[in-house]
Amino acid sequence: MPIIEARNVVKRFDGKAILNGVSLTVNEGEIASITGASGSGKTTLLRLLNRLDDPDSGRIFFHRKSIFEYDPLELRRRIGMVFQLPAIFDGTVLDNLTFAFRIRKENIDMEKVKSVLEEAGLPAEYLKKDASKLSVGEKQRLTIARAVLNNSELLLMDEPTSALDMENTLGIELLIKKLNRLERLTFIIVTHNLEQANRLGGKQLRIKDGKLTGEN
Numbered sequence: 532m533p534i535i536e537a538r539n540v541v542k543r544f545d546g547k548a549i550l551n552g553v554s555l556t557v558n559e560g561e562i563a564s565i566t567g568a569s570g571s572g573k574t575t576l577l578r579l580l581n582r583l584d585d586p587d588s589g590r591i592f593f594h595r596k597s598i599f600e601y602d603p604l605e606l607r608r609r610i611g612m613v614f615q616l617p618a619i620f621d622g623t624v625l626d627n628l629t630f631a632f633r634i635r636k637e638n639i640d641m642e643k644v645k646s647v648l649e650e651a652g653l654p655a656e657y658l659k660k661d662a663s664k665l666s667v668g669e670k671q672r673l674t675i676a677r678a679v680l681n682n683s684e685l686l687l688m689d690e691p692t693s694a695l696d697m698e699n700t701l702g703i704e705l706l707i708k709k710l711n712r713l714e715r716l717t718f719i720i721v722t723h724n725l726e727q728a729n730r731l732g733g734k735q736l737r738i739k740d741g742k743l744t745g746e747n
C-alpha cells in the first residue's frame with residue numbers, strides 16, 4: 532500500500548523549475564533513499580511532502596488522500612522531519628521529547644517515553660539532561676525518538692548523518708533499520724552519499740535535472 536505518492540509535481544523558484552514533473556511512490560514499511568547533487572532539489576521535494584511548502588502544480592497523496600485535505604499540523608505529526616542539524620529546543624531531553632504533548636495538553640506516558648528513548652539508543656537517565664549538552668549524534672537520536680513518540684508513520688530525513696562521524700553515521704543507519712522493522716516506520720532519506728543509499732538497501736531514487744528516476 533502506498534503511504535505517499537507524488538504525481539507530476541512542479542516547483543519553481545524565480546521562474547526556474549527545480550522540480551519539473553516529479554513522480555514518486557513509497558509504500559508503507561519501505562526505506563527509500565534519494566540521492567542527487569547539491570542544489571538538485573532534494574530538500575525542496577521533502578518540504579513539499581509534509582507541506583512546509585506547496586508545489587506550483589501536481590498532486591501529492593498521503594494514504595491515498597490529497598495532502599491538502601489534511602490539517603497541516605496533523606499531517607506534520609504523521610509525517611515527521613529530521614534535519615541535517617538536529618532541531619533541539621532549550622530544556623531537558625524530556626522537555627524535547629514531550630513538547631508536542633504539552634502543546635496538545637495530552638497525557639504523557641513516562642514508561643513509553645523511557646522505552647522509546649532507549650529504543651533510540653539513549654539511556655533513560657538522559658531524560659533529566661540538558662539537551663543542548665548532548666553530542667550531535669545523540670541529538671539526532673533524540674529527534675528520531677521524538678518522531679517515534681509522536682507516532683509519526685513516515686519519517687523524512689534530510690541528510691541526517693552529514694554532520695556525523697562514521698561511527699555515528701553507521702549507528703543512525705542501524706537505528707533506521709531497527710525502527711523500520713520494529714515500529715514499521717517508513718523512511719525517505721535524502722543523502723548525497725551513494726554508499727549510504729546502498730547500505731540502507733531499500734528503494735533507491737535519484738534526482739537530476741528536475742526529474743526523479745529509479746525504481747518508481
Ligand SMILES: Nc1ncnc2c1ncn2[C@@H]1O[C@H](COP(=O)(O)OP(=O)(O)O)[C@@H](O)[C@H]1O
Nearest residue numbers: 544545549567568569570571572573574575576
Ligand atoms: N526558498 C527558495 N527560494 C529560492 N530558491 C530556492 C529556495 N529553496 C531552494 N531554492 C533553490 O532551489 C534549488 C534546489 O535547492 P535544494 O532543494 O535545497 O537542493 P538540495 O537539497 O538538493 O541541495 C537551489 O538552486 C536553491 O537555491
Ligand SMILES: [Mg+2]
Nearest residue numbers: 573574575689
Ligand atoms: Mg538539501
